[in-house]
Amino acid sequence: MSSAAPQRPNGLALFILPSVLLFALFFFLPIGLMAVMSVLTGNPVVAPKVAFTTRHYARMFDDPYYLEVIWTTIRIGLVTTLVALAIGYPLAHWMARIKSRTGHALLLMAVLAPMLTGIVVRTFAWMTLLSDKGVINQTLISLGLISQPLKLMYTETGIVVGLVHIYVPFMVLTLTGVIGRIDEQLEQAAENLGASPLRAFIEVTLPLSLPGILAGSLLVFALAISAYVTPILLGGFQIMTLPILIYQQISANFNVGFAAALGIVLLMISLLLVIAYNRALGLVSGQRELQ
Amino acid sequence: MMKALGSSRLNRRRFLTASASLGIGTIAAPYVARADDPTLRITGWGGKWGEVMKAEIGPAFESEFKCKLQTDSAFPYLPKLQASSRSAPIYDVLHTNSNEQWAAAEMGLVEPKIDPKLVPNLADVYPYAISDKIVGVSIFTSAIGLGMRTDKGYSGVTSWKELWDAKYNGVRGGYVIPVNSLGQAFLMMCGTLFGKGQLDLDAAYAALEKLKPIKIVDFTGAMEKMLLSGEVGLCVIHDSGIYRYDGQNQPTDFVSPSEGVLSLEQVLTITPGSKMKELANAYVNYMLRPEVQKRLAETVWYSPANRKVKLDPKYDAKLLTTPEKVSKLIQVDWKWYNERKDEIDQRVNRIFRA
Structure with missing residues (x-):
């Protein structure tokens, strides 16, 4: 007869405790409270009679306006991600493959430099460029190329421009690490076997960098759909996204329940994306599912 | 042999301790002294x-x-x-x-x-x-009326209705109605100007539709900056937002419309x-x-x-x-407005979306 030896608690596990507590207190608890508030008629802490309701969600799905807002948010997120990827990938590839240490350092500094300035400041800088009285329009008017200012601000394009500028570094930094770990000899082997550089890139480098593409895209998409400052300033309140609507519901309509429901929907969109990402990554890396 | 307590010899450690205590005491003194103040x-x-x-x-x-x-x-x-x-x-x-x-x-x-x-x-x-x-x-x-640039030849503005003049397309300024008091008061004024009174929301919505294109902001401070920079030429604003630049030679002025100013x-x-x-x-x-x-x-x-x-x-x-x-002040019935705020917000968000 064998008896299972009692498992000794791992002393190192205690080091994780503060992080676990921090995560529980500042992540799970607020989200849990938000989920609860989204299905209640009021705040149970201050209101005596509070009941369960689905009206906040029903309101969202009954009125096509809110569905349009959700789709606008997702669309801006998708376009921002694709543009950031298109700009970020070549830059990341260059950074990962550059032989010169100085060159790498300079490129890294160039990517990181914008991150040393706040998002608000960077967005205001874009406003000075894109507004009717901004640098671009005034230059074009003074050159006689246009008579009326181009509508560069207060459009989705304006928002995407601002978001891409802010989030490209996240894409580049994520991709650089992944591309840097790909063995260059694999590309050389493909070329030795007769593949052109382009084909070697498409059939070797690109598939191997897919985890980086997915991770970078996930990061940029999640940041873009939850952005508040840039869509407000560059969209001029004429492009409504979920974060703006949530702020409006809390600050001006004092409808915490509906704001919580909108927040949960935003969270669900992100979660669905993470699940899809995990599955895609599992398929790419040959596993059924990533734990 | 133990060192005698209360030795008055000043060493570096004692000096630093005393300096730190003095510094903290000086900073904290006002707070400690007023700790009991309500x-x-x-x-x-x-x-x-x-x-x-x-x-x-x-x-x-x-x-x-x-x-x-x-x-x-x-x-x-x-x-x-x-x-x-x-x-x-x-x-x-x-x-x-x-x-x-x-x-x-x-x-x-x-x-x-x-x-x-x-x-x-x-x-x-x-x-x-x-x-x-x-x-x-x-x-x-404050009086909510119209703010205008005085260097663009927009003379003779006397009525709220001037804001609908096509010559202000591209330089017209208003507010994000769901979050701004001036925007909400202006919406009620639209009902008075083009309908049966403040409570005529349908007339107000129709008037707001005709106000486009319009540049909208959330705070009056932002509108002040837009007017000062020339980004807007005629806008809804309160008198304080214009008068506070008095003496700075800014090409802006406040217009009290003949139909009255909002409070x-x-x-x-x-x-x-x-x-x-x-x-x-x-x-x-x-x-x-x-x-x-x-x-x-x-x-x-x-x-x-x-x-x-x-x-x-x-x-x-x-x-x-x-x-x-x-x-001359026109007060808004905010109780009535707030009871319909959700409905109004949904409608105006649709009107002003790009």
Whole structure:
């Protein structure tokens, strides 16, 4: 007869405790409270009679306006991600493959430099460029190329421009690490076997960098759909996204329940994306599912 | 052999300890000395208002009433009050615009009226300041009208309806109606201008549709900057937003439309759960004192609510300081508006989306 030896608690596990507590207190608890508030008629802490309701969600799905807002948010997120990827990938590839240490350092500094300035400041800088009285329009008017200012601000394009500028570094930094770990000899082997550089890139480098593409895209998409400052300033309140609507519901309509429901929907969109990402990554890396 | 206690020899460690203690003591002394002072928690604006409150008005109140004023100037205030306990609210006195005060009163977050027995200066205010359109008391008001550039040849603007003139396409300015008091008041004005009155929402919506293209902002401060930069040429704005640049040679002016100006009240209310009721009433009374009203009015260009205030001629000429001038003010029925706010917000969000 064998008896299972009692498992000794791992002393190192205690080091994780503060992080676990921090995560529980500042992540799970607020989200849990938000989920609860989204299905209640009021705040149970201050209101005596509070009941369960689905009206906040029903309101969202009954009125096509809110569905349009959700789709606008997702669309801006998708376009921002694709543009950031298109700009970020070549830059990341260059950074990962550059032989010169100085060159790498300079490129890294160039990517990181914008991150040393706040998002608000960077967005205001874009406003000075894109507004009717901004640098671009005034230059074009003074050159006689246009008579009326181009509508560069207060459009989705304006928002995407601002978001891409802010989030490209996240894409580049994520991709650089992944591309840097790909063995260059694999590309050389493909070329030795007769593949052109382009084909070697498409059939070797690109598939191997897919985890980086997915991770970078996930990061940029999640940041873009939850952005508040840039869509407000560059969209001029004429492009409504979920974060703006949530702020409006809390600050001006004092409808915490509906704001919580909108927040949960935003969270669900992100979660669905993470699940899809995990599955895609599992398929790419040959596993059924990533734990 | 043990070193004798109380040795007076000064070594480096003792010197550093003593210096640190002295430094901490010096920094902490005012807080320790005033630890027992009662604290009145209020809300208030930033900018010039915040500066004069912090430098003069606030300290004078603290000194006279032996208390400490703790001001929250991080807008929005109402969600924070809403989230705090009714019996221990985050604020004792809520200072905000009238529409939010009505929402707060509807939620039971503030007392609907101020007791004239506890606030004697209430007897000296213009009727609008304590009318049935006001929760609490309005201590100041601004006139909402039109702001215009004077360097673009837009002369002869006398009516609200000029804002709909096609020549202002591209340089017309308005507000995000769901979050801005001026925008909400303007929507009601649209009902008066093009329909049967303030409550004619259909006429207002139709008028707003015709107002496009329009540049919209969330705060009056942003509109001031747009007007100063020439990004807008004619816009809805309150008189303070134009007059505060007096003496700076800015090519802007305020127009009081012939149909009347809308009232943008600065309202004070007291929270029901406040433990500092006496001090809160004293604060409201203090803010209505003629000398306090004069100082603030001449700093931020708000029209004082106290009838007895005598402003210097420069301010008296432009602000609403006589019964005749005050009678031009149009007050909005915020209770009615707030009951329909969700419906209005949904509609105007659709109207102004790109």
